[in-house]
Amino acid sequence: MLVAGNWKMNLDLAAARQLTSGVVSAIGDPSPVDVAICPPFVDLDATFSILHGSGIRMGAQNMHASESGAFTGEISAAMLRAVGCHYVILGHSERRQIFGETNAGVSEKTIQARKYRLVPIVCVGESLDERNAGDHESVVESQVRESLEGVAIEASSELVLAYEPVWAIGTGQTASGDQVEEMHGHIRDIVEDLFGKEIGVGIAILYGGSVNPGNAQDLFSREDVNGGLIGGASLNAEKFAAIVAAAKSVQ
Ligand code: PEP
Numbered sequence: 001m002l003v004a005g006n007w008k009m010n011l012d013l014a015a016a017r018q019l020t021s022g023v024v025s026a027i028g029d030p031s032p033v034d035v036a037i038c039p040p041f042v043d044l045d046a047t048f049s050i051l052h053g054s055g056i057r058m059g060a061q062n063m064h065a066s067e068s069g070a071f072t073g074e075i076s077a078a079m080l081r082a083v084g085c086h087y088v089i090l091g092h093s094e095r096r097q098i099f100g101e102t103n104a105g106v107s108e109k110t111i112q113a114r115k116y117r118l119v120p121i122v123c124v125g126e127s128l129d130e131r132n133a134g135d136h137e138s139v140v141e142s143q144v145r146e147s148l149e150g151v152a153i154e155a156s157s158e159l160v161l162a163y164e165p166v167w168a169i170g171t172g173q174t175a176s177g178d179q180v181e182e183m184h185g186h187i188r189d190i191v192e193d194l195f196g197k198e199i200g201v202g203i204a205i206l207y208g209g210s211v212n213p214g215n216a217q218d219l220f221s222r223e224d225v226n227g228g229l230i231g232g233a234s235l236n237a238e239k240f241a242a243i244v245a246a247a248k249s250v251q
Pocket of ligand 1: 210
């Protein structure tokens with residue numbers, strides 16, 4: 001079980017320090033659940049110092065696929081590794097929709113992240129129109145297959161998938177347990193096909209989209225749901241800790 005908080009473009013340095021300290025004390029010992037927080041780039045260094053020794057890991061929200069060079073405003077995998085990141089979120093729907101990221105681009109980033117031993121959290125998910133048209137399974141299948149094109153892993157722990165239906169992100173409209181279970185089963189079949197049964201069966205598939213302390217336990221207890229990617233609720237230490245507690249209760 002992995003519970004990861006995506007802070008998005010929120011919290012300046014002082015606020016990030018405060019929330020990180022709050023998360024550390026509200027969660028205590030995270031085991032046996034894997035817990036991570038993903039602050040904005042400029043907060044990573046300070047966050048890492050506060051997380052040190054807590055058992056909570058850190059991730060970034062994006063990165064560039066190249067090694068280094070003339071990419072003004074971008075951040076490399078090596079830089080993320082150097083400030084203590086364990087995870088990196090790739091292909092979040094906000095990156096796909098607002099910044100035009102493609103499956104091919106996500107695959108390049110995923111390959112580069114692995115080169116630096118970052119664990120990519122690769123996000124996929126259909127829009128409301130795609131679900132209403134009954135295309136959600138094929139859309140997500142293409143996203144998974146194309147975003148993981150050329151990606152090689154040797155163990156399940158080297159890759160995380162996050163199913164985040166776009167219509168459920170930040171809307172308060174959570175996907176139902178049955179919808180989540182159905183899609184996670186579909187994604188499990190795809191990763192078993194891509195990486196073999198032994199590795200595919202152990203890859204964590206997170207659900208994301210309006211997870212809160214009230215719905216987390218039901219979602220996390222569903223087949224093939226191995227935790228959550230948490231947006232809004234991760235900005236509140238008590239709510240985030242309650243979601244981690246829900247994950248512990250079903251682990
Ligand atoms: C997200 O953006 O990854 C997310 C799941 O957001 P929220 O929990 O706010 O819906």
